[in-house]
Amino acid sequence: MAADAGGGNSEADGGSVRHIPVLLAEVLQALRPAPGEVILDGTFGAGGYTSAILDRGASVIALDRDPNAIAAGQAMVAASGGRLTLIHSQFSELARHVPEGGLDGVVLDIGVSSMQLDEAERGFSFQKTGPLDMRMSSAGVSAADVVNRAKVSDLIRIFGFLGEEKQAGRIARAIEKRRADTPFETTRDLAGLIEIVTPRKAKDKIHPATRVFQALRIFVNDELGELARALFAAERALKPGGRLVVVSFHSLEDRIVKKFFLDRSGKSSGSRHLPELIKRDVIFAPVGKSMIAASEEECAVNPRARSAKLRAGERTSAPPGTDDLSIFELPELASLEKIGG
Template sequence: MVTNPGEATTEPEGGPVRHIPVLLAEVLEALVPEPGKVILDGTFGAGGYTTAILDAGADVVALDRDPTAIASGQALVAQYSGRLSLVRSQFSKLADHAPEGGLDGVVLDIGVSSMQIDEAERGFSFQKNGPLDMRMSKHGVSAADVVNHAKVSDLTRIFGFLGEEKQPGRIARAIEKRRASEAFATTRELANLIETVNPRKAKDKIHPATRVFQALRIFVNDELGELAQALFAAERALKPGGRLVVVTFHSLEDRIVKQFFADRSGKASGSRHLPMVEAKAAIFQPIGRSMISASEAEAEINPRARSAKLRAGIRSDAPPRSADMSIFDLPDLASLAKMGA
């Protein structure tokens, strides 16, 4: 998988990027794949992690909700006959695909794949003009539906929270004005409007539309909700001693993973203003440092690794807890169901 296409504040989205697995050595060190183990790769993409895990001797169950990724991975299934199971599924449902005895490891690489970015017809990139789509599964409400039908207040919240856009209201109002006479249909139409509202300055490292495109993609695919549910699913699916490894590229994603591991650490919590909350049994013990980032050498070879962060933990034998979304403190955003054309 590749970093979010307009993500962060380093690389602009849309250029052709050869797929290079991020933090691969660190992921393998945390997972410890070896013969006899079954590891689930919840974000198959171009198969970078899966191939390395198979080469290390473990068997793999790999998931992806993109039918294109599933089709592209069939050659790998044949190559590792019997050792790779490739399933079209959201990674939030990974527990449904775990073997009866549980998993020895789960790895999640959060983001959108380079294959998706490079396909103009998928609508992820504004540097390649195509339909304003952004649906990883190719089903459901598209980015065009959101842009053309969402309330201005909802667009403002989506751009501001999910994209960390500094001018969300101005952009939302400009969208409302334009769509009243002509609906948005392509990525370039939206990007051009945003650049008109928020012109690019010489010092800017990214295109003015980058954060809005990021926000739309995260919203359309419910990426934060999917990640949160995937963490709960991994908690249920891992056997004692199993390892959960998550690589994120965006601060919102990393915050969710950090909060999850903190909540499952078993430490008592509280503050000087509130009584201590009784400690619960630890469900995960951290592996090494709490967070690992890419080295300068890797970031130079693979620019999209600059924002990558890895967090990992080892599953204890404590029973799983309830999937309580309140631990992530995510805001209520608009409903996708109300935005279909």
């Protein structure tokens, strides 16, 4: 799962972590699934949230961009009595899968799953030697493509913005020098270079390659853009009274969710380009605290929860807002298509 880029633990540098749904009790409290309702789980993964929602009597439409997750979830579909529909899809496209009448709830658990980290062939974790891949959908531009083809200036921006890596320039220039002789192919190829360029100090809590791997994964999967588009899609798909619950694991992800709910609260424009004094409709009313973090008890049992943050809102009857990505102030980075081409 995505780490706290400010220095928190990341599963990218760790070994096997058994999948445990993060903030499950808090998600259910915010979502309030009930018999007869239809909830969309935009990030099915191992089905932790979906299973709990089904236990509450609601029906679930679950999405995942990872074909392996879809295949693994078929047993749950068969056991659901027709109440679970599992679809291979990115959650930014959730509006395509909404039944007539809309949804009663949407839940999103953002980031990479522990199962993906455990699969060396997916290339998410540098503790296991595997191809430098990181694609959740197993299609498109890989992390190796980015490392071997992107301009140094683009690598610096990717590592700096998406990984908040202070040594982004030094690492990018070392990559350029090495790839001129030998292209990067495996996770250990890249991690090994970073270990040499930025050796781990005794006081460091995380591996020196953590932030670079995190940045590459976010970039390769367009995770910030996906999240922003999914929030807009959920807004259009929810019925009045429907609830949107988002669990994020990275400071950049949480910032996007926070800006979205603030913009839709009617209290702030959410954009430096719009005056805050303009009165606007309340599209989402707050649900509970503005942000919920995992308890110390949960973090002790499930290290994955340490950087988790939950935010939730309830849809009003106001018309949806505009899909204005400028409210998120996303960084301008190189185009995946350009690198892939």
